[in-house]
Structures are given as structure tokens and as C-alpha cells.
Amino acid sequence: MALTDNQIERYSRQIIVPGVGGRAQERLFASCVTVLAEPADAASVIAYLAGAGVGRIIVHPVGDPALYSAIVERMRDLNPEVSVRIAGDEISDRCDLVLALIGDALAAQAAASVAREHRTGAAVIARLDAPGRIALLPSPPPCPLCAEGDLLGPPAARAANAGAIAMAAVAEAFKLLAGFAGQQLDAELIEFDGYVSRPRALGRRRLNSAVQARCGCAAPA
Numbered sequence: 001m002a003l004t005d006n007q008i009e010r011y012s013r014q015i016i017v018p019g020v021g022g023r024a025q026e027r028l029f030a031s032c033v034t035v036l037a038e039p040a041d042a043a044s045v046i047a048y049l050a051g052a053g054v055g056r057i058i059v060h061p062v063g064d065p066a067l068y069s070a071i072v073e074r075m076r077d078l079n080p081e082v083s084v085r086i087a088g089d090e091i092s093d094r095c096d097l098v099l100a101l102i103g104d105a106l107a108a109q110a111a112a113s114v115a116r117e118h119r120t121g122a123a124v125i126a127r128l129d130a131p132g133r134i135a136l137l138p139s140p141p142p143c144p145l146c147a148e149g150d151l152l153g154p155p156a157a158r159a160a161n162a163g164a165i166a167m168a169a170v171a172e173a174f175k176l177l178a179g180f181a182g183q184q185l186d187a188e189l190i191e192f193d194g195y196v197s198r199p200r201a202l203g204r205r206r207l208n209s210a211v212q213a214r215c216g217c218a219a220p221a
């Protein structure tokens, strides 16, 4: 799908960013992201995704879905070209990526249940407690359930730079969706200590067989 003149105008600021370009913008536009986050965290992330022209954004509510209606409404004004809606019972909607922000225990629970019941393909999981961590899971294994680091456990106190971690997670999601990360397809964990971010390879942890069966990744050798 080629970009129209209007779309080139609308997205020109990021198309001229080195490494983005029209091809990547087309891929963003054709892509679908499921966002899982509590309303306060979801609002800014969804605005960023919609403003950048991610074609379909499905909001997986944490708690009361009604709390997300205003966010979805605002996105219709921000960028009428993209579709933003609240997920119903049918999360099985095949999206390209799940972007989960784990800011509180409820979000952690919701992310764990999505991982168990629907199994995610690619996922970016941001832990908003300190120290901030972003897990990049281009495709399983490891899935969010069996990745090292207990990604879906209940979070501790919120990090002072939680907003910055959330935005960094969105940037990583863009890279995966637009495919301009140079085909870096290994699972990675990026840790923030407030000054620098350190990426490292992310492997699978040893699990008891009950969890292993639920996670759906092939049993490790």
C-alpha cells in the first residue's frame, strides 16, 4: 500500500528520520498493536502510536473498559486514519505485537492472563517499577511467561522515570514493527538504571511442568 501525498505530509517528520523512510511508514500503517496498560499509562502510549500512524491499535483494558472510552475518542481527533478500539472478549484478533506496560499489580495480572490464554506473538513488555526494564520478545520462545526475569510478576514501587521507560518501550515497538532494527530478532532485555540503558540477551527460565505446558514454547533441551 503506497502512501498518499496527505499521508506523506502527515508523517513527514518521522519519514525523514534516518532509518524510517516511506517503506517503514507503510509497514507501520499496515501493522496492528495490542496495548495493555492501566488507563493513565495507556493514554500517552496510544497517542504516540496513533500519531505515528500505526494502522490498528487495540486496547486491552486493565480493569474497567469504560475508563478507556475517552482515550479512544481523543484518538479519532488526533489521527482519523488509524483505527483505535477497545478489545472485547476476542483478543485472539491476530495483532503483530503486544505492548504491555506493567505499572501495577492489575496490569501484571492482565498481561499474564493474555499470555496464558491467548499466547502472544511478538511482545514488548515494559516494567515500570525500579529499575526500569524493557523486554523485547520478537517472537517466542521465550514467551512472556517463560522469559527470564519474571516479567509478569507484581511490580514493586513505580520508577521515578516510568514515563520515560514507557516512551522507550514505544520506540522499541516502532523498531520491531517498522523492521528497521536490522533484523535483530533475538530476545533482549534493556535495563535502565536512571543514567544508561544496558541491553542483554534474554533467555528462558526453568519452569515447573505446569507453567511450561501453559506457556506453549517448546520444552528446552
Ligand SMILES: [Zn+2]
Pocket: 140, 141, 142, 143, 144, 145, 146, 147, 215, 216, 217
Ligand atoms: Zn514460553
